[in-house]
Amino acid sequence: MKNSVKVFSPGTVSNVGSGYDIMGFAFDGPGDILEIIIDRSGEIIIENRSDSDIPCDENNVIHPALRALLSQADKEYGARVIIHRKISPGSGIGSSAASSAGAVFGANALLGMPFNDLELIDFALQGEKLVSGQAHADNVAPCIMGGFTLVRSYKPLDVISIPYPADLYCSVVHPALQLKTSESRSLVKSSVATSTAVQQTGNASALIAGLILNDKKLIARSVVDLIAEPARKHLIPYYDEIKAAAISKGALAFNISGSGPSVFAFTDSQEKAENISEHISGTLLLKGIKSMRYASAISGKGVRII
Ligand code: HSE
Numbered sequence: 556m557k558n559s560v561k562v563f564s565p566g567t568v569s570n571v572g573s574g575y576d577i578m579g580f581a582f583d584g585p586g587d588i589l590e591i592i593i594d595r596s597g598e599i600i601i602e603n604r605s606d607s608d609i610p611c612d613e614n615n616v617i618h619p620a621l622r623a624l625l626s627q628a629d630k631e632y633g634a635r636v637i638i639h640r641k642i643s644p645g646s647g648i649g650s651s652a653a654s655s656a657g658a659v660f661g662a663n664a665l666l667g668m669p670f671n672d673l674e675l676i677d678f679a680l681q682g683e684k685l686v687s688g689q690a691h692a693d694n695v696a697p698c699i700m701g702g703f704t705l706v707r708s709y710k711p712l713d714v715i716s717i718p719y720p721a722d723l724y725c726s727v728v729h730p731a732l733q734l735k736t737s738e739s740r741s742l743v744k745s746s747v748a749t750s751t752a753v754q755q756t757g758n759a760s761a762l763i764a765g766l767i768l769n770d771k772k773l774i775a776r777s778v779v780d781l782i783a784e785p786a787r788k789h790l791i792p793y794y795d796e797i798k799a800a801a802i803s804k805g806a807l808a809f810n811i812s813g814s815g816p817s818v819f820a821f822t823d824s825q826e827k828a829e830n831i832s833e834h835i836s837g838t839l840l841l842k843g844i845k846s847m848r849y850a851s852a853i854s855g856k857g858v859r860i861i
Pocket of ligand 1: 691783
């Protein structure tokens with residue numbers, strides 16, 4: 556049996572405006588590169604060779620995610636995970652999900668694929684629980700399955716792959732600051748008025764319909780968030796200005812990526828996606844804020860062996 560594998564685990568945009576904690580998609584951009592080695596030590600060792608300052612002890616998301624998988628496979632199994640490259644932690648593009656999803660995907664491959672995608676998402680959720688206090692699957696699901704995913708239910712876990720237009724492109728910009736998911740989550744109210752729930756459900760359902768029907772105008776008017784965006788946008792520098800900047804360059808829709816500070820926009824060509832990313836970054840730079848920028852189609856490829 557092969558005992559070592561290297562994986563690329565992609566960045567993901569979650570929430571997607573109207574889908575707080577239930578929607579997400581993978582894109583071609585940053586990713587974690589992890590090497591996973593399975594042994595019979597019963598222990599999990601993490602080695603960080605990336606530039607990011609991250610814990611290697613039980614506070615690393617890989618720990619609970621892999622522990623959940625290995626203890627179901629065989630308690631004698633242990634693993635060593637070498638982190639070669641890391642999405643910036645606290646970026647809002649699924650950094651923790653990429654690590655936990657990558658580790659469980661790699662371990663599953665080495666063990667001969669005993670677990671299906673849903674089980675892998677469930678294991679990886681243990682990592683999300685560690686960093687954000689709550690297990691949300693809107694980043695780990697697209698990271699593992701690729702494409703655009705919808706979490707219909709958490710108990711039991713039910714995740715659906717949603718078809719999406721081949722020419723739906725995204726711009727993703729990460730202003731150079733870190734936000735802790737647990738802190739961003741604490742700003743979101745634990746309950747909303749029925750009238751808000753009605754509007755949010757309408758937009759979320761319409762976004763899914765727009766993706767399936769390839770109706771970009773419907774997608775554009777459905778990326779509306781009444782739950783997280785109003786509570787969090789003040790954390791992102793010049794949010795209203797960069798939103799206006801993106802729309803002025805042809806963005807169909809714009810919102811916060813995950814719990815921020817990254818933002819994303821949808822558009823209908825790679826060229827426009829690049830222009831929008833550049834314009835958002837340029838607007839931020841004029842204010843003295845550096846950023847990383849990406850532009851790609853929604854990617855059908857989730858975590859994979861390299
Ligand atoms: N849905 C989660 C949140 C994503 O918005 O808190 C965190 O990356």
